[in-house]
Amino acid sequence: xxxxxxxxxxxxxxxxxxxxxxxxxxxxxxxxxxxxxxxxxxxxxxxxxxxxxxxxxxxxxxxxxxxxxxxxxxxxxxxxxxxxxxxxxxxxxxxxxxxxxxxxxxxxxxxxxxxxxxxxxxxxxxxxxxxxxxxxxxxxxxxxxxxxxxxxxxxxxxxxxxxxxxxxxxxxxxxxxxxxxxxxxxxxxxxxxxxxxxxxxxxxxxxxxxxxxxxxxxxxxxxxxxxxxxxxxxxxxxxxxxxxxxxxxxxxxxxxxxxxx
Amino acid sequence: xxxxxxxxxxxxxxxxxxxxxxxxxxxxxxxxxxxxxxxxxxxxxxxxxxxxxxxxxxxxxxxxxxxxxxxxxxxxxxxxxxxxxxxxxxxxxxxxxxxxxxxxxxxxxxxxxxxxxxxxxxxxxxxxxxxxxxxxxxxxxxxxxxxxxxxxxxxxxxxxxxxxxxxxxxxxxxxxxxxxxxxxxxxxxxxxxxxxxxxxxxxxxxxxxxxxxxxxxxxxxxxxxxxxxxxxxxxxxxxxxxxxxxxxxxxxxxxxxxxxxxxxxxxxxxxxxxxxxxxxxxxxxxxxxxxxxxxxxxxxxxxxxxxxxxxxxxxxxxxxxxxxxxxxxxxxxxxxxxxxxxxxxxx
Numbered sequence: 001x002x003x004x005x006x007x008x009x010x011x012x013x014x015x016x017x018x019x020x021x022x023x024x025x026x027x028x029x030x031x032x033x034x035x036x037x038x039x040x041x042x043x044x045x046x047x048x049x050x051x052x053x054x055x056x057x058x059x060x061x062x063x064x065x066x067x068x069x070x071x072x073x074x075x076x077x078x079x080x081x082x083x084x085x086x087x088x089x090x091x092x093x094x095x096x097x098x099x100x101x102x103x104x105x106x107x108x109x110x111x112x113x114x115x116x117x118x119x120x121x122x123x124x125x126x127x128x129x130x131x132x133x134x135x136x137x138x139x140x141x142x143x144x145x146x147x148x149x150x151x152x153x154x155x156x157x158x159x160x161x162x163x164x165x166x167x168x169x170x171x172x173x174x175x176x177x178x179x180x181x182x183x184x185x186x187x188x189x190x191x192x193x194x195x196x197x198x199x200x201x202x203x204x205x206x207x208x209x210x211x212x213x214x215x216x217x218x219x220x221x222x223x224x225x226x227x228x229x230x231x232x233x234x235x236x237x238x239x240x241x242x243x244x245x246x247x248x249x250x251x252x253x254x255x256x257x258x259x260x261x
Numbered sequence: 262x263x264x265x266x267x268x269x270x271x272x273x274x275x276x277x278x279x280x281x282x283x284x285x286x287x288x289x290x291x292x293x294x295x296x297x298x299x300x301x302x303x304x305x306x307x308x309x310x311x312x313x314x315x316x317x318x319x320x321x322x323x324x325x326x327x328x329x330x331x332x333x334x335x336x337x338x339x340x341x342x343x344x345x346x347x348x349x350x351x352x353x354x355x356x357x358x359x360x361x362x363x364x365x366x367x368x369x370x371x372x373x374x375x376x377x378x379x380x381x382x383x384x385x386x387x388x389x390x391x392x393x394x395x396x397x398x399x400x401x402x403x404x405x406x407x408x409x410x411x412x413x414x415x416x417x418x419x420x421x422x423x424x425x426x427x428x429x430x431x432x433x434x435x436x437x438x439x440x441x442x443x444x445x446x447x448x449x450x451x452x453x454x455x456x457x458x459x460x461x462x463x464x465x466x467x468x469x470x471x472x473x474x475x476x477x478x479x480x481x482x483x484x485x486x487x488x489x490x491x492x493x494x495x496x497x498x499x500x501x502x503x504x505x506x507x508x509x510x511x512x513x514x515x516x517x518x519x520x521x522x523x524x525x526x527x528x529x530x531x532x533x534x535x536x537x538x539x540x541x542x543x544x545x546x547x548x549x550x551x552x553x554x555x556x557x558x559x560x561x562x563x564x565x566x567x568x569x570x571x572x573x574x575x576x577x578x579x580x581x582x583x584x585x586x587x588x589x590x591x592x593x594x595x596x597x598x599x600x601x602x603x604x605x606x607x608x
Contacts, residue, residue: 055502084502090496094549095544
């Protein structure tokens with residue numbers, strides 16, 4: 001395999017909220033055409049890391065670079081058309097429709113064709129709800145609408161930062177989103193996604209980053225990172241190897257000592 | 262080409278209908294006000310007179326109509342700016358303490374004017390032009406305090422701003438009460454009338470021009486920035502990620518909203534509920550996009566004060582014409598409660 005160009009990279013990322021250190025000295029690289037899954041227990045710093053990578057949270061220390069250029073040096077439109085972000089809890093005030101929420105993806109470049117909005121909505125399975133108010137959607141549907149917005153926002157080879165868009169979806173929709181993400185990666189997109197479910201990570205990821213208490217405890221190929229043994233230690237729970245990747249054995253495993261979330 | 266198909270329904274057919282409807286309401290109310298006045302009947306009692314008056318009275322009525330329409334539009338736009346800024350459908354110029362700041366400025370000038378010596382000279386200057394300088398300085402002082410406080414608290418985040426506004430408002434309110442003890446009651450009577458809200462019958466032309474020009478300018482800015490205001494309806498992180506300069510936008514909203522509120526307070530006193538309700542009326546009648554909402558809010562705010570001023574020409578409960586601020590509060594309070602109960606969760 002030839003080494004793909006790194007689209008998004010971060011070095012020495014540290015974020016402190018007051019006295020609390022959310023993430024410390026993190027380094028991340030997202031090459032074109034690959035999907036990086038970020039796993040970790042609740043409050044392990046996944047969302048903080050993703051917000052820094054998306055350029056919506058300024059880190060206390062460290063830098064993030066998009067195509068080799070620090071995020072802060074990018075013009076607004078150029079950055080927005082290359083780097084998209086899906087928040088864990090998408091919000092939209094003011095009675096806009098689902099289609100309008102997707103069209104916001106073209107804000108920085110002055111607009112987006114209505115056909116592109118329709119196409120993106122069809123991709124995430126929300127076309128029938130295009131003219132419904134965004135506020136009427138369920139959490140899972142909102143996340144898919146936000147996914148459609150990101151698809152419209154960044155080109156096929158853009159960088160997508162996805163903060164756990166899978167957890168609130170039914171299995172059919174999880175499968176749809178996995179296929180959407182893999183298709184984008186096949187077109188050259190670099191994807192970084194926070195994932196809770198090891199089987200989803202197994203299906204989607206080329207590489208994994210395991211976070212524990214705001215620090216990296218593993219970074220490397222998905223095949224190595226998603227071993228039952230490693231996941232067992234990370235989550236304090238028994239995992240067995242299954243046909244769809246490592247599977248937690250709920251209700252029998254070693255209970256975790258403390259979950260701060 | 263891509264720009265042409267962007268947000269295709271803003272303003273929608275419904276939005277255009279709402280804007281036309283609001284314009285008609287404003288025009289009809291202005292027409293009624295032009296023809297309505299107070300006169301003396303055969304028995305020497307006050308009564309309502311209908312018809313075009315002579316030139317002098319006509320000029321007064323036209324000036325009153327312009328003042329009411331401009332102040333209503335300014336209050337509406339100010340409320341819209343604060344509601345967008347704070348992402349809070351309950352925000353209004355009142356939340357930021359602008360009204361109590363203006364009242365405090367006026368009270369302070371009256372108190373100074375009674376002291377004698379240099380203080381009296383300063384107080385007299387502040388009270389020139391019906392106290393316009395005093396109330397304007399008070400209003401701007403309140404905005405500056407809220408601005409500096411929220412900066413110190415780490416930026417212009419909506420919750421912090423509301424807290425700063427409430428604290429500022431309460432502090433100026435306490436200042437007003439303190440000064441009331443020190444100002445003779447004869448002078449205080451004027452203040453009570455002003456605090457209730459009154460539409461000036463012959464406002465200085467320069468003041469009407471400044472107010473009208475400001476409303477026009479902010480309307481154009483709002484119209485031009487409407488797609489950014491729309492996109493800013495997303496969550497903060499999402500809005501930033503699609504390229505909305507959120508911090509700069511909020512600074513502008515604070516300055517423009519605060520400035521318009523100060524102008525409105527100078528013109529008509531601290532009239533409640535128009536700044537709160539006009540943006541809601543604008544949204545309801547024109548839809549979600551800010552392109553329509555900005556125009557709708559301007560027209561709704563102007564209509565509210567024009568209708569209130571026309572109604573008070575014919576309603577006499579025995580004590581003369583009702584103060585316009587009392588009328589807007591009497592109608593606005595219950596209307597706002599209804600809004601709250603009906604549209605919870607929808608901003």
